Amino acid sequence: MTEEAPPLVVGEAQLRAVLDAIPARVALLDRDRRCRYANREFAEFLGYTPDTVIGKTVAELMGGRAYAILAEQGERALAGETVRWSGWIPYLNRSKPRFVQRLYLPYRGPDGAVEGYFVFARDLTELMEAQQSVLATGAEMRRRDALSSAIIASALDAVIVMDEDGLVVEFNPAAERTFGYPREAAIGRLAGELIVPPAMRERHAAGMRRYLETGKGTVLGRRIEVEAMRSDGSTFPCELAITEVRLPERRLFTAHLRDLTEQRAAAAEIEAQRTKLHQVEKMSAMGSLLAGVAHELNNPLAILLAQAALLRETAATPDLLRRAERIHAAAERSGRIVKSFLAMARQEAPRREPVQVAAVVQAAVELTAYGARSAGIAVEVTHDALLPPVEGDRDLLSQVVANLLVNAQQVLQDRSGPRHVAVRTRRAGEGVVVEVADSGPGVPAEIAGRIFEPYFTTKPSGAGTGIGLAICRNVVTSHGGRIELEDAPGGGALFRVWLPATSAPAAEAVARPEGRAGAASILVVDDEADVAASLAEILEAAGHRVTIRDGGEAALGAARGAHFDAVFTDLRMPGMDGAALRRALLAEQPRLGARTVLVTGDTVIGAVAARAGPGPGGAIVLKKPFTPSEVRAALVRALAAGDPPPT
Incomplete structure (x- = not known):
């Protein structure tokens, strides 16, 4: 059965061009016999332009005598019939009748109802007159043939x-x-x-x-x-x-x-770009959701980690000390995992600092440890001794290793037999290499060359976005390194990441400034009473005097009525938040404003908001969950920030 074609869409540029090019008169009339479209030949034959002919009736265009002759054919077309007719028509703007062959085609709207009809007219006057003048007809036919040939050729x-x-x-x-x-x-x-x-x-x-x-x-x-x-x-x-x-x-x-090849390709590219945009929007939404969840977890983790640290420092018996250390280790690990999630979703520019690759790998292993354990996958980590640091963004590099580990887990989770992933760091020339090898089936040669292409994935729909390895390659390349894929010894896939070493000491090896900094008067501001109390206990244990307020307005009032050496304030609070409090203090008491520490569990948006405030270098930020040593280090920085510059 022949497939029905879609109705002709009047008004499209392509249709107008085609109809204007053919040597025939074409018009579309509505049910009132008014002209809704006319090609150039139709309009010019009646003495109009294609624009001025629109809206005029058949009687106005052709005259009453012509309308009377053509009325029946129009009625039949409006009734849904295709009509062929030929005969002599007395046109209003012509001195003598013309012999015309006309085709009437009903025009149906989207609901299938007849809304009007097309008229295709061919003027055969010359052909009819050719019966009386063979010579004249022959010349006219040659002229028309030449015109048609020229139109077709061009x-x-x-x-x-x-x-x-x-x-x-x-x-x-x-x-x-x-x-x-x-x-x-x-x-x-x-x-x-x-x-x-x-x-x-x-x-x-x-x-x-x-x-x-x-x-x-x-x-x-x-x-x-x-x-x-x-x-x-x-x-x-x-x-x-x-x-x-x-x-x-x-x-x-x-x-x-x-x-239509190029047109179809363009449509396919538009659809592909729309799909990519949807993936980007989905990833952005997931990042925002992750940041919110992690921020909510950071407050109880801050309390747990602070109390465990204080308990460990004040334990009176070895048994109590062991229990405190276990609680502290578990809380610290939970905090690192949450911070790793937030770092991957953060919306800030990459940092460049000396980092130890072993620490980067360890953070990624901890982040993906649950998935490996639940799937029964053994992860073996080996670090060569005395690895030099590399200069880069700790969080982005950890994201690269975590992505390779997750990919390995997904490959192995449905396989039978022993399943293991080997992670190794080693020195290689002037750089450091990280290798992630799995015991899976490996990557087929026909797709290995495309594995790092954006949005290329072999996973079923909904199981992957195809951007993970592309992001890994971009991150590694931006660090001056390279990432390669090859077959692992004994089978499986092996991803090798090479990063250039740096001579600068790694941030992990730089001692943080602690010390008691003398007895100071500290203002602690947090709408979460347990978080404020834990922070106050750490500061009081270091010999400082602490005043607690539960909001920005109350803290600003306290600062106006008493002397404080430093302020620790939560960033997110109802009413006046921490950033607004710091701005107010900078305006009223610049020295105290410079000594204000913003405490936040939102390292995605919180860190950006902290840096956006006035003052050189932005605010000092203490990230939740925090340890006593991190609190004391933040206080030392705050007290130093308020000191006048050396002369």
Whole structure:
């Protein structure tokens, strides 16, 4: 069964160009017989331009006598009938009648109702008069043939003219470029064998026979999309419109074809970009959600870690000390995991500082440890001694290793038999190498070259975004390194990351300034009473005097009525938050404002907000969960920040 084509969309630039190019008059009339569209030939024949003819009725355009002759055919078209008519018409702007062949095609709207009809008119006056003047007719025919040939030759779309037997009688230059046949090779051949794919040829031939026998067809006069075939046998999508040309001695069929390959490719690229944008938006939403959840966890973790640290420092018995150390170790590990999650989702520029690769790997292993244990995957970590530090962003590098570990776990989780992942760090020339090898099936050679391409994934839909390894490559490259894939010894995949070493000491090896800094008066501000109390206990244990307030307004009032050496304030609080409190203190008491420490569990947005405030270098930030040593180090920095510069 021949597939129904979509209705012709009036007003499209392509349709206007085609209809303006053909030597026939075309118009669209609504149910009131008003002109809604006219091609250039139609308008100019009646003495109008395509714009000024719109909205005028048939009677206004052609005169009452012509309307009376054509009214019946219009009624039949509005009733849904395709009507063919020819005869003499007395036009309003013509001195004598014209012999016209007209085709009426109903125009249906989206709901299938007839909203108007198309009129295709061919003026055959000259052909009729040729019976009286053979010489005049011959000259006119030659002129029209020359005009038609010029139009066809200059058309941007492929134009193929066939006779009633389906043989090609014209093949324009655009058709030569589109289908790969020279005109001489195409003329005289069956169009069905030339451009129709083999699977569709019988359908094409049957439709041609049916139209020639009954005059009924589903393709003629419509614009449809079909598959066409080039000379090399390859197929491509194209837009097809076929019109019939009746001559005194025979009928011809003109096919206008447009290659849709580039158009389809552009549409596919737009859809691919839309999918990528959706993935980016989804990842951004996940990052924001993760930041919020982690921030909520950081407050109880801050209390747990602070109390465990204080208990460890004040334990009276060895047994109590062991218990405190276990609690402290578990709380510290939980804090590191939360901080790692937040670091991956943070919205700040990458940092560059000396870092120990072993510490980066250890953080990634801890972050992914639960997934490995729950899947029964053994993870073996080996570090060579005396590795030099590398200069880079600790969080981004940890994200690279974590992504490689997660990929290895996903490969192994459904496999039977021993499952293990080996992680090793070692010195390699002027750099440090991190290797992650798994005991899986390895990466097939046919996709190994594409493994680092953005959005390329072998995982089923919904199981991966295809951006993990692309991000890894970008991070490693931005650090001056490289990442490679090869087969692991004994089977499996091995990812090798090489990073250049630096001579600067790693941040982990730099001692943090602690010390008691003398007895100081400290203002602690937090709407979470337990967090404030834990922070106060750490400071009091270091010999300082502490005043607690539960909000920014109350803290500002306390600072106006008493002397404080430093302020520790939570960043997120109802009403006046920590950043606003610091700005107010900088305006009223610049020395105390400079000594204000912002305490935050939101390292994604919190750190950005902290740096955005006034003052050189932004605020001092203490991240939750914190240890006593980190609190004391923050206090030392705060007290130093308020001192006048040396002269």
